[in-house]
Amino acid sequence: MLSLFPTLLSWSQISPLIIRLTLGAVFLYWTYQAIASRPLSTQKKVIAFIEFITGALLVIGLWTQGAVIVVIINLVVRLVERVHKKAFLTNGVNYYLILLILAISLLVTGAGIWAIDYAGL
8 A cells, every 4th residue: 555644544534524514614604704794685694594504514414415516506606706806816715716625525525424424435
């Protein structure tokens, strides 16, 4: 085996767990920020509700891949908005891009351990 630390490979399901909890926490925080900034338009209320639901689903590990698809759509929309403002590869865009890569990774790897929809590979 060519791995530098082959014994760590037995802990490979920890990575999706960390990614899932991180994405869930970010989306729950975005919900908190949206609620804290008043007044909210109807569109912002709907987006905040969707971000809350996806964040909660990611934290508990329920319907993870479906929630991640919603997260990917949300992040792509945010990235497109930034690109249209000619703010590509600024700090905010880099943040969204990293979150998008994490979401795609989670879509492919699954929920990881300690999730309701854990595949138990």
